[in-house]
Amino acid sequence: MLGILASIIDGLLVGLVYGLAAMGLTLIWGVMDVINLTHGAMIVAGMFALYWLTSALGLSAYAALPPVMIGGFCAGILLYWIALHRMIGRPPLMSLLSTFSVNLVLIGVGTALWGTALFNVEVSVPGLSLGRYTFPGPHILAAVLAAVIACLLYLFLHYTRLGKAIRAVANNREAAELVAIPTTRVLALSVGIGVALAGVSGVLIGTLFPFTLLSGDAYQLKAFIVTVLGGLGNPVGALIGGVALGLLEGVVAPFVPVSWTLVIEFTLFVVVLIAFPGGVFASRRGAL
Amino acid sequence: MVRQPFFWIISAVIAIFAILPVLGNNVELRESLILAALYITLASNLNLMLGYAGYINFGSIVFFGLGGYICVWLVNAHAWPLAASLLAAAISVSLLALLFGLGILRLRGAFFALATIGINEAVQAFVENFGPWGGSSGIYLSQAVFQPLGGPAQALWVIYFMMVATMGFSLYLSYAIKTSKFGLGLLAIGQNEDAAAILGVPTPLYKALVYSASAFLPAIAGGLYFLKSAFIQPSDAFDLTLSTEVIVIIMLGGQGTITGVALGAYLYEELRGFLLTSETFSNFQLVVAGVLLLLIVQFFPGGLMGFIYRRLPWTQKVFE
Numbered sequence: 381m382l383g384i385l386a387s388i389i390d391g392l393l394v395g396l397v398y399g400l401a402a403m404g405l406t407l408i409w410g411v412m413d414v415i416n417l418t419h420g421a422m423i424v425a426g427m428f429a430l431y432w433l434t435s436a437l438g439l440s441a442y443a444a445l446p447p448v449m450i451g452g453f454c455a456g457i458l459l460y461w462i463a464l465h466r467m468i469g470r471p472p473l474m475s476l477l478s479t480f481s482v483n484l485v486l487i488g489v490g491t492a493l494w495g496t497a498l499f500n501v502e503v504s505v506p507g508l509s510l511g512r513y514t515f516p517g518p519h520i521l522a523a524v525l526a527a528v529i530a531c532l533l534y535l536f537l538h539y540t541r542l543g544k545a546i547r548a549v550a551n552n553r554e555a556a557e558l559v560a561i562p563t564t565r566v567l568a569l570s571v572g573i574g575v576a577l578a579g580v581s582g583v584l585i586g587t588l589f590p591f592t593l594l595s596g597d598a599y600q601l602k603a604f605i606v607t608v609l610g611g612l613g614n615p616v617g618a619l620i621g622g623v624a625l626g627l628l629e630g631v632v633a634p635f636v637p638v639s640w641t642l643v644i645e646f647t648l649f650v651v652v653l654i655a656f657p658g659g660v661f662a663s664r665r666g667a668l
Numbered sequence: 669m670v671r672q673p674f675f676w677i678i679s680a681v682i683a684i685f686a687i688l689p690v691l692g693n694n695v696e697l698r699e700s701l702i703l704a705a706l707y708i709t710l711a712s713n714l715n716l717m718l719g720y721a722g723y724i725n726f727g728s729i730v731f732f733g734l735g736g737y738i739c740v741w742l743v744n745a746h747a748w749p750l751a752a753s754l755l756a757a758a759i760s761v762s763l764l765a766l767l768f769g770l771g772i773l774r775l776r777g778a779f780f781a782l783a784t785i786g787i788n789e790a791v792q793a794f795v796e797n798f799g800p801w802g803g804s805s806g807i808y809l810s811q812a813v814f815q816p817l818g819g820p821a822q823a824l825w826v827i828y829f830m831m832v833a834t835m836g837f838s839l840y841l842s843y844a845i846k847t848s849k850f851g852l853g854l855l856a857i858g859q860n861e862d863a864a865a866i867l868g869v870p871t872p873l874y875k876a877l878v879y880s881a882s883a884f885l886p887a888i889a890g891g892l893y894f895l896k897s898a899f900i901q902p903s904d905a906f907d908l909t910l911s912t913e914v915i916v917i918i919m920l921g922g923q924g925t926i927t928g929v930a931l932g933a934y935l936y937e938e939l940r941g942f943l944l945t946s947e948t949f950s951n952f953q954l955v956v957a958g959v960l961l962l963l964i965v966q967f968f969p970g971g972l973m974g975f976i977y978r979r980l981p982w983t984q985k986v987f988e
Contacts (some may be wrong), residue, residue, distance in 0.1 A: 480961070485959055488958055559906075639797050640793075646793065
């Protein structure tokens with residue numbers, strides 16, 4: 381019984397991090413109707429930045445968060461101007477292909493230069509014991525940080541002028557333009573924030589699990605599942621969806637071989653997409 | 669259809685593919701052309717979805733991989749004759765696609781694209797865990813299965829001609845659909861799905877049908893390809909690189925055009941051959957594909973044929 385409880389709690393902790401990983405994806409989707417297929421690559425970039433900052437510069441793992449956030453933000457602005465700016469008003473097919481091609485370039489350069497070896501970042505944070513079970517410290521810390529960052533994003537979107545502008549653009553771009561919101565700048569900013577969130581979640585995931593250059597695909601798909609569970613374009617829903625996915629993983633893990641979890645998750649993904657195209661936990665579209 | 673010049677252009681291309689390597693028994697040319705024929709088959713069939721109906725399928729390789737698996741498995745474990753197992757693979761993959769299609773094609777645009785990624789991953793993960801198909805280590809074929817075709821060397825030629833035939837059927841199918849009422853409905857869906865539905869196009873049915881139709885010939889191509897290599901494993905069968913390359917090919921040639929897609933497939937095959945043999949670029953093949961795709965999407969959304977149509981308007985009448 382305690383075993384199940386322990387795996388539920390661990391699923392909850394990891395789920396919060398998944399939620400954070402999906403938040404960047406869902407923000408960009410909500411604001412500019414673009415599914416950012418470079419999301420996985422950006423998560424991996426966060427992981428590798430973590431590896432580099434801790435091993436080469438000797439920073440502690442959590443001190444890597446601010447530089448990754450800033451770097452991710454700049455990368456996001458760059459991504460907007462390279463791949464997305466010209467796609468506004470074009471069929472969604474084109475923006476998908478555009479981010480898809482940037483992803484190809486990033487992953488291609490990465491594998492050519494660094495290969496696909498397994499990396500691991502050691503983080504020593506004391507765990508929390510509960511009877512016979514010990515919850516690893518990094519899991520707890522990552523979950524707390526993910527929740528804090530999610531709260532900050534929520535506060536930013538709802539209580540600052542810029543955040544309100546982002547929500548206005550998400551709601552109706554033409555109307556936002558009519559009330560003199562510089563939409564282009566707002567779009568570029570939201571892509572920047574979205575990519576920064578991807579990088580940050582990459583750092584946090586990197587403290588939990590070993591990773592390769594190609595891990596991004598799996599986490600990107602998890603982010604899609606979370607987004608679909610929580611409703612596209614809805615950061616709060618993303619957090620709830622992440623917890624749901626984490627709980628599912630935690631509950632399923634003791635009973636099913638690891639290699640089958642992916643099959644279950646992706647089947648769930650497709651089923652949820654069909655049954656609830658607007659998201660399971662979303663009451664209405666555009667809840668940003 | 670038979671009266672149109674384009675029909676005879678397709679036929680001439682098929683004839684060239686069939687005759688060229690036979691002259692002088694040129695095995696090297698045959699190997700290069702079989703790859704081109706494979707690319708043309710996959711690209712033309714994906715074009716039915718992407719170019720006509722405007723639906724992007726990131727996992728089109730599922731059809732190819734599943735077709736290969738079913739075919740190799742039937743030949744290996746049940747000793748079916750090659751032709752029968754190819755046909756069985758194509759029919760079962762097509763039916764499966766119809767089933768998938770009726771479900772996921774209720775999704776629009778980007779949601780559909782996401783679902784296709786999910787399907788690819790789920791099918792690959794399933795096959796990796798599926799015991800009868802050898803799990804992640806795959807299935808090896810013994811050379812004995814080629815005896816009825818007159819030994820391995822002879823069999824490679826038979827497989828080549830069958831691949832060219834598959835390519836031919838793909839081109840004819842693309843043309844037949846494009847000139848039919850069904851094709852008109854698909855093009856309308858690609859332009860504006862709501863308007864198409866209001867004008868009486870049965871959109872869910874059409875989308876499911878074209879999804880299923882676009883699975884049939886790639887499944888045969890997959891069967892042929894993996895019979896040729898006499899070995900199949902999940903990472904080869906569901907290689908997302910091939911899915912990606914096929915998308916690049918369609919955008920390079922011009923989405924929705926038949927000539928463009930075939931031309932794009934041939935050009936890409938040549939480019940790929942050059943990249944793989946060149947020292948600087950052999951590791952950067954996907955990067956080059958990515959940059960190419962980005963440039964096309966950003967600056968030349970019409971692709972090669974879009975450019976040619978604008979420069980030489982008369983070509984629109986001849987080359988579909």
